Amino acid sequence: MKIAIASGKGGTGKTLVSTNLFNVISRQGQKVRLIDCDAEEPNVCEFIRGNVEEETLTMTHIPVIDSHKCTFCGNCQEYCSYNAIIMLPTIKTIRVIEDLCHDCGACVYACQYDAITEKEKVTGSITQYSISANADVLESQTEIGIYSPVPIIGQTINMAEADTLTFLDSPPGTSCPFIATVERADYVVLVTEPTPFGLNDLKLSVETLRKLKKEFGVVINRYGIGKELIEDYLNKEEIAVLGHIPFDKRIAETYAKGDLITDKYLQYSELFKKLHQNITKQLQR
Amino acid sequence: MTEIAILSGKGGTGKSGISAALATLAPKVVVADCDVDAANLHLILEPRNYLEKVYTSGQKAHIAVEKCTSCGKCMDYCRFDAIKLANGEYSVVETACDGCKLCARVCPTGAITMIDQNESRWFAGAIRNGKMVHARLAPGEDNSGKLVNLVRDHARKEAHDIQSDLILIDGPPGIGCPVISTLSSINKVLLVTEPTVSGMHDLKRITELVSQYKLEVFLVINKCDINPEMTEEIEKWAVGKQIPVISKIPFSQVWVEAMINCKSIVDWAPESELSDQIRAIWKKLIDNE
Ligand code: SF4
Ligand code: SF4
Ligand code: SF4
Ligand code: SF4
Numbered sequence: 232m233k234i235a236i237a238s239g240k241g242g243t244g245k246t247l248v249s250t251n252l253f254n255v256i257s258r259q260g261q262k263v264r265l266i267d268c269d270a271e272e273p274n275v276c277e278f279i280r281g282n283v284e285e286e287t288l289t290m291t292h293i294p295v296i297d298s299h300k301c302t303f304c305g306n307c308q309e310y311c312s313y314n315a316i317i318m319l320p321t322i323k324t325i326r327v328i329e330d331l332c333h334d335c336g337a338c339v340y341a342c343q344y345d346a347i348t349e350k351e352k353v354t355g356s357i358t359q360y361s362i363s364a365n366a367d368v369l370e371s372q373t374e375i376g377i378y379s380p381v382p383i384i385g386q387t388i389n390m391a392e393a394d395t396l397t398f399l400d401s402p403p404g405t406s407c408p409f410i411a412t413v414e415r416a417d418y419v420v421l422v423t424e425p426t427p428f429g430l431n432d433l434k435l436s437v438e439t440l441r442k443l444k445k446e447f448g449v450v451i452n453r454y455g456i457g458k459e460l461i462e463d464y465l466n467k468e469e470i471a472v473l474g475h476i477p478f479d480k481r482i483a484e485t486y487a488k489g490d491l492i493t494d495k496y497l498q499y500s501e502l503f504k505k506l507h508q509n510i511t512k513q514l515q516r
Numbered sequence: 517m518t519e520i521a522i523l524s525g526k527g528g529t530g531k532s533g534i535s536a537a538l539a540t541l542a543p544k545v546v547v548a549d550c551d552v553d554a555a556n557l558h559l560i561l562e563p564r565n566y567l568e569k570v571y572t573s574g575q576k577a578h579i580a581v582e583k584c585t586s587c588g589k590c591m592d593y594c595r596f597d598a599i600k601l602a603n604g605e606y607s608v609v610e611t612a613c614d615g616c617k618l619c620a621r622v623c624p625t626g627a628i629t630m631i632d633q634n635e636s637r638w639f640a641g642a643i644r645n646g647k648m649v650h651a652r653l654a655p656g657e658d659n660s661g662k663l664v665n666l667v668r669d670h671a672r673k674e675a676h677d678i679q680s681d682l683i684l685i686d687g688p689p690g691i692g693c694p695v696i697s698t699l700s701s702i703n704k705v706l707l708v709t710e711p712t713v714s715g716m717h718d719l720k721r722i723t724e725l726v727s728q729y730k731l732e733v734f735l736v737i738n739k740c741d742i743n744p745e746m747t748e749e750i751e752k753w754a755v756g757k758q759i760p761v762i763s764k765i766p767f768s769q770v771w772v773e774a775m776i777n778c779k780s781i782v783d784w785a786p787e788s789e790l791s792d793q794i795r796a797i798w799k800k801l802i803d804n805e
Contacts, residue, residue, distance in 0.1 A: 427775070486712060
């Protein structure tokens, strides 16, 4: 079972929710895993610390052109949809710009002179941290300068086990990295805040999830003033509200230090247990 | 011409709120919302759009079933697992397709065509004290770096038209290619951070990037009182990097109220201490020529 925790924009409390949910469930002794899918800026491990069990490097292919075999026919350049090949026939130079290459293989297919081979290139890493006997964290991280985190996100989520309750901390936004994550989830928890900005982002996320035909519910963070706006919308759209996290300065302070509110305050430990129950209920529907 | 970008690395530091406040202070300005993936500034500045343009972010493959002979070649060649076979029928998984066009080239029957993704839009509009250029990237579409460039270039044109010598850019999040596109031609950067572990981490990453360009850099620490020790640590770090901390803004309910009412803080609570702080930031940003 895979549950994605997502939000339209960074900073709405997505990681607050994923780490604290993970924490209360692992403390109850249930088998649980948290995957940090925000491969460009993973930060789950700032809140949950464990020992590194295993680190796997992720790879891609980068074409290499042999300028001795190359006849400068230009076929590969024409086939490359990402302008990743530069060719200067007059000075017998042809080269792949690695940062632009998407590893699609079109150039290899295009070349009839056997001038293109492929080499491996590290795109990032997947690190497994053990937290307790029944809980672990997988962190995906891209190297700087990689065109897209999407392939790594896919590889990391593929390491989820079917019978383990797994939370996916999704990348922000509604573009490809977000879709690569929620698409692989059985259920999505959207975290939002009761401001017009929050609502605007929430609407975009909802629109996207409905297109993907995903089941989802909403957690309202910094619940307090201004809540009517978001509640009216959720009511009208008949979207399940899974929980409310109050507007409380202690939460910001605890988060700022890299600590978990479910470790520090009984009130929040109870709140997250309830949230877990509500999610479970939704899944059983 | 002065071009100022407001950047923060990760979201949630209050960057857009500060951008909005600064935008309402300027006598004459062109605002460019380059946070195209989650554009929000228009909610506060309420531009009256007079220009709406289609942005083509890329292409996706499409299989015409009636032409497909089910040879499976496309599936063999696609490196993005974007071709699926269900009930004996080949089709493209749109969310996975990267638009590389290889399947269309290998298909022996010409059953595959590439279709433009053109649900994204960009706009130009009038605001109280100038113009605003903003965009909406459709869900699941990428290549936002190109859209950021479009927005910024058009902002420059608008600035020329109305003879504004100031462009304010609300920057995209992260440190990837959209940010790099933003940095390439501006004069000043205002970094907005918060005293949290991840805020500090992102601040360092973005500073590393920004320092590769010849820019005047300023720093604002937002919500400075949620972690005073970390705020101090950031200040010390900034001294070492020779980045002036031009303001420390406390965590405040008034911010939240202004946001909820979709107002710039200097319009919502002009008499408040916060507004004085914003005006002070503005002076330092502009007068520090
Ligand atoms: S693998 Fe694809 S993206 Fe890379 S150079 Fe070849 S054609 Fe271009
Ligand atoms: S297709 Fe092959 S021969 Fe032609 S330019 Fe490219 S590498 Fe050279
Ligand atoms: S265009 Fe490229 S990514 Fe898309 S289905 Fe065809 S081969 Fe796959
Ligand atoms: S390559 Fe063309 S004919 Fe073959 S399965 Fe794909 S779409 Fe059908």
